Amino acid sequence: MLVLKNVNKIFHDTHAVMDLNLSLKKGEIYGLLGANGAGKTTTFRMILGLYEQTSGEISWDNHPLNESINDLIGYLPEERALLQKLTVKTQVSYLAMLKGMSEDQIEKELDYWLEKFEISHYKNKKIKELSKGNQQKIQFICAIIHNPELIILDEPFTGLDPINLEMMKEEIINFKNQGKTIIFSSHRMEHIETLCDRVTILRKGKTVLQGHLKEIKQRYNARKILIQGQLDYDFLKSIPHVIEVTRQSDEWCVQIDDKQYTSTIFDALKPNHQIEKFMICEPSLHEIFIEKVGQAYEE
Missing domain, CATH: 3.30.70 (Alpha-Beta Plaits)
Known part of the structure; x- marks a missing residue:
């Protein structure tokens, strides 16, 4: 279980995240929503340990988040983070090795996911030769190839056509059914509605709405x-x-x-x-x- 308790992040004079409380169960897809600058990406980066929270606690299975559990986390960033001159195989392999995977494991899992996303023929192509949608598929593979327990997806559907979007949504649901904890952000509300059990909406770092999506709608x-x-x-x-x-x-x-x-x-x-x-x-x-x-x- 991922828990954020009274988490704050202050950058100089900017209170980017204010007293944020989240509790995510295993086998749950959780939506973190807000306009640009609301504090979503800052929250993700605190969970990842890229930013240290100014105050509050972040824990996984009752243990403080630290480098020892980084290999349990998969992260797909909003910005394109692929090295354009590398081949698909080299790019994915490099990131997978950082997560402790062996060459044999990487080869097996990479072939599986490339076939799953119908892009096996791009294995030895350079990233720059791929369309935006196929690059997004590679980013997703980079995030999940090591079979993480906690998956963080920041705008995962960017650049995907409707067919590939449904393909990725299906895999996200499969991870949920395997008991993974998934938190993601999207500007596309219809995706949040179809995927998420619970949501939190942030406005300028402050929680303005939180709870089960069905109950929120009934109250409105x-x-x-x-x-x-x-x-x-x-x-x-x-x-x-x-x-x-x-x-x-x-x-x-x-x-x-x-x-x-x-x-x-x-x-x-x-x-x-x-x-x-x-x-x-x-x-x-x-x-x-x-x-x-x-x-x-x-x-």
Whole structure:
């Protein structure tokens, strides 16, 4: 289990991470979210031991994180960290040897993962000859080739097309099923929603939301209704507490100012309209994120 207890990181006059508390179980995928500069990468680097926390405790299985357990960690950084003039085999082998793997182990695991990602023919190609998506696959292989217990993924889906993205997501889920602890960050909220059990949202280093994703959504104010039937825009917009109306294919999307007025909307429609569908939609993680962070972020 990975535990961060009251962790702070201060750079000169900047409080980059404030009183962060996390507890990650084995066999869990955890999402760490926030706009640029929120403290996500700083947190990852403290877990890795690249930064020393200003205060607080970071532990793995009740032991303080230190160099003795570095080989248990796999890390995929947000920035491209591959040496462009090296071949795929040389690049992966070098990093795997730093994790204590033998040449025979490296050869076996590298062949396995290259075949898994359908890029065996790139084994002896230079990194610079690969597309961005295939370079990202190599970065992922570098992070997990030594079969780590704790996997840290910082924007793992960068540069991947939909097919390769699903391929990588499948492998992340496989690691979860093997009992690995996975923490990752992504600006793509839909990936967080499909993969993560729990999330923490940071804003300028401070935790603004934390918990099980399902429970977070249940607590939130569901203010969107999808309606199907013979209706017109002006009528829908005239109903009290309706703040926005848009057309989505054959449905009307009605935004209200508070979910307590859902029955008010339904009662207004019932007398003179044949309604084929009336569905209250739970808020998306994207909507919750924007509300809690309150600022733009990069897609």
